[in-house]
Amino acid sequence: MEPANHTAVSEFLLLGLTEDPALQPLIFNLFLSMYLVTILGNLLIILAVSSDSHLHTPMYFFLSALSFNDICLSSSTIPKMLVNIQRQDQTITYTGCLAQACSVILFVVLENFLLAMMAYDRYVAICYPLRYTAIMNPRLCILMVLLSAFISTMDSLFHTLMVLRLSFCSDIEIPQFFCELAQVLKLSCTQTLIDNILIYVASFLFLGVPLFGIIFSYVHIVSSVLRMPSSGGKQKAFSTCGSHLCVVSLFYGTGLGVYISSSVTDSPRKIAVASVMYSVVPQMMNPFIYSLRNKDVKEALRKLMGRMASFL
Template identity: 70%
Template structure:
């Protein structure tokens, strides 16, 4: 294959969502509805937390940041896919593809880091309840978010700058509905050894450390809860972290599904569908998980809707 260095005219082709023209309106309506529900649901969480003084606590501070991150992550991939379906044009420019790679990495990493910070919040609330307000002060919460954002940006910039050094060939079809760093690197004609090493290193560090933090936090939480004498105390402790644990399971479960799918199947379409679910389903379900399982959140949402006539 012939290398191409003209990055200003370089274009990638994304995977076609469906090859059946009759199904395209249905698929378009489905993903548009999911995207709108995702944005509206997470936006309601942010508005409810900001408008209710009872929710100005570390847990809901992290939750509102998680909701903002989910909106951004969905917006990075879904609208472009919807445009491609509507226009029946699968192309994306080199600049657009690289931007999508970078932004997806930023917000996916930020999602993971915020979930880790929320796990630490649950750990402090259950294992050190008397010192909770001292430990989880506003300065620490703000620092955790800023640190998470810094880590995510560094991770994304490292991968994006390494992709900039690659030379691409004429066969530029990405077997996904959006630009993902691993699939983009596979299309390069130049040596990608350093890129692959960086991916394994960054995944181990920037992905492994938050996951290890979550596992450690819940190990300590379970150990602390099992030592509680009363059944009521155990139930209250588990209900405190139930929503977060559900979100963590959904986020990492779909991520694991992407890995298993890519390892066990040769079908690029199956892998693409699973990858799309990873960037859509957790962000769609998070508002429902927190609003349905949390009495304070349901009360805040009712107050917000009652004060906002156009939401009725």
């Protein structure tokens, strides 16, 4: 690129999911509904766990952290999209775009760590039940979450700071409904080879390693369960892992779907629609998965609803 084609970018354009004005009200109502369901569902999970002493265990502590993270991840992308549709304005400031990209990376990476921690919790509970209380003590659980949050924050800040050294061309259109780091890099006139290499390395470390930990945990869980002599014990063990397995399958399955769709199609709009599946849908579905498949959570929610009704 010639230097004349470089520009001091002050804002980007988020093209969203469609350019058809007739579909904008439908998209607005749909995403507003999904956002409200996500916030309400995850907030109810947090309130139910905090209000019921029977749920003050490591598994539900991690579940509360996951619900809070899901609220933050959804709040990083959807509100700006709704504001843009309402104002009929596709712009986002340069600073706002970097902040959004940083937030999305932070909460996606943290989601991976939290799912890995929940898998490890089930691994200890099933494979080492007599030592479970000693191993999964409150201090360790809090330390694991804080360390994961710190690593996620450092990773997101590192990638964001790398973007600051880039210059951008006159094309400032992002074919997404939020500022995705990969899409921002494509707009740069500067060589981004180092950035892309760092993204792959970070993905292996902070996405691949937690996934390997989840697989490792469940390989040992299945092995231990199959050695149980009682069929009732096997059923109980698998039931405690059912909700988590559904959440893991949904999160990684949708993420894999986005990766595959971006590989087989050149349509930015189709990729944008596919990205909804990992950035919006899992965060909305997680509360339903845990509340419908977990009798302890259902009972805590029933008690919470009863107390809330008594105050009205």
